[in-house]
Amino acid sequence: MIEPAPIQLDPAFANVWDELQYRGSVHVSTDAEALRELLGGESITYYCGFDPTAPSLHLGNLAQLIVMRRLQLAGHRPLALVGGSTGLIGDPKPTSERQLNERETVAEWVEYLGAQMLRFLSAEGDNAVQLVNNLDWTAPLSTVDFLREVGKHFRVGTMLKKDAVAARMESDEGISYAEFSYQVLQGMDFLELHRRYGCMMQTGGSDQWGNLTAGTELIRKAEGVHAHAIGTPLITDADGRKFGKSEGNAVWLDANLTTPYAMYQFWLNQDDAIVVQLLKSFTFLTSERIDELARSVADAPFRREAQRELAVQATSFIHGAAATQQAIDASQALFGSGDLAALDEPTLAAALASLDKQATATPDAPVLQLLQETGLVDSLSDGRRAIAQGGVSVNNERIDDPAATLEGRLLHDRFAVLRRGKKTLAGIDTA
Template sequence: MSSDFFQELKDRGLIFQTTDEEALEKQLNEESIKLYVGFDPTADSLHIGHLLPILMLRRFQQKGHVPIALVGGGTGMIGDPSFKDQERQLNTLSIVQEWSQSIKNQLSRFIDFEDEKAPAVLANNYDWLGSISLIDFLRDVGKNFTINYMMSKESVKRRIESGISYTEFAYQLLQAYDFLKLYENYGCLLQLGGSDQWGNITSGIELLRREKEVQGFGLTMPLITKADGTKFGKTEGNAVWLDPEKTTPYEFYQFWINTDDRDVIKFLKYFTFLTLPEIAEIERQFNEAPEKRLAQKALAKEVTTLVHGEEKYLQAIHISEALFSGEIKTLTAEEISQGFKGVPTYHVTADDSMQLLDVLVTAKIATSRRQAREDLQNGAIYLNGERVQTVEYILTDGDKLSGQYSVIRRGKKKYFLLTFV
């Protein structure tokens, strides 16, 4: 075991709270430990809010520890009240099971389930929560916790005034039971989670102590905040997903390349496997010439490659450069669909006029034929990156990129996508 692993986690700012830090550090530095993180399937994909705990599992595995990724097929049907202002919507068993499978597939990209020394474990708490009877649960788990103890948890206190159902109130018991079962099944002694999970984690440690007379450990990571006060993990109000169908690799890359100068070094420590000396050198160069955005480029490269692979990272670079230079014609159909996702789109049919002037009006790029004519004559219209000023211009097959798209730009920044059907 590496004697400086725990200190490195501290130096990266990845440790917010621990239970019995001295004993945990000794355990981590002297022997392999089994640890887990839970992921409730509340959607069909994980998002970058999950990335820090996923990468923590990977960090532990790289140091010879055994990570257990617990998919919450059971708890996902209840909903964790931690730091939530209102009750979650309950989902059906079939939906939760479908989402659980998607999450399993995603997790396998980050942690190694075939590792020779410390193969990761994939577990699903529906395996034990789905079959336990209410009477057994109340007798074996509920008897270990007083109402006063449960009420003292921050996740519960925050919701008492606005209201919390018994269903969500009992969530901490389910998570505590997970820790107990993972200890029984795998010898798991450490639970990781976000700082909002502290109450649930300590409940699990308490249950282990009472039922098995063993010392479990808890470690929480900091809540990620952005310097500008906006919520981390959102771009233009939408979540940044790990699924490339929900957030394209180009959008994903753009999220990281646009990181605030005040956050970028912290994020390099959190989200990349660059060494601390490497990050210190990037920081030195970044401070000397922040306008070159070296730190943002390093961050975007590392995280995009980690999540989507080098090919998709290079593709995101190509899209970015093509959009910046106006070399739209160099883009493939897939790159166009990524780079122009979300821009106004018009489907050109065989019944539509192919005169560019008419298309500008029917696609609502211009408000009238007069406006369209003026835009063309004034040089405000670009077709696939090239200025068009001919009022009588006719769209031909040569204007269809990959045989299916044309990109129109009006002015400096307003893009429109034509698709041909």
């Protein structure tokens, strides 16, 4: 397997701000020159917030966590905020009102997300990550105090101009007061973290820019201090679609929701047009190595070298080298010369779930019948011919008898890989 790169900054850049720029991690920001000076100087405290609207973080969140890790590697101190209160309200979407989750559910997800964030940010050293929950300072706050101390600094006209709010105001559904107030709550988070920890910078997706600047403006008005914000680009596929839960194409960081095998295949199948940018955003490879891979994409795209490197680096960062190796072994066993029997049950199950052709069957189902049911052949007579020609196998063992069944051939007493030819496969599950 390709060795995972060390989690460190690129020595080609003297200032982490320059590395963030190279990696395309800054789509919009407050004063760029001031930020470069700030990040090139003594350690500062910064934060990024994650709302518990699902039981796992996803790929868009990972982009933020990697930016946070790079800043931490530069000596700055991260605050990882989980929105125990903002998660009860929901950031307004441009299209429709969010469904409110039960308080107990949100509290459970707060725990899940906090544990996930600690996988990607270091909890050691002078600038160890600190988890914070905005429910700690919003729960004790009365409505009157909230309006007097925070609400008085916000102007409704400015709030109405925020992109998501403006879009909802033009829709038939409109926007509730709860979601309209979300930007006030997020602005209060920044102010509270500034007061408690001296936090001077917030990062977030560029689609959150209105919420990010709500915080910088609140700190300026309440404290007379110029804090900063960085908005990262949205992560999109080759067609420009955003990867995310709300888009229905989320890639989850929880192995139970997106398996390491599925994660590996996700990166492996990325388009040439975006693979170099993904290498910059989601790996700790040096700019020198990324430039080498960019040349490979241009000169020998058929080799898929950049995609293979991306798959190893990103999957290893998310799930570890051992799980990544299992994913590679599964891929080779399905499509190369690897040993299917050596795969553990979860990895094999994930690999079969990724196949286009799948079927459920009894443990004694006829192979010939399954060939037709899965669409590997058009008819039973086609299946007999394929078997007679030696082109059919079950779990990489050739089938010679057209009356053969799955009995005695299953892996983990459950699974079978039915193959016609070299690369036409179907997954069979007898559970």
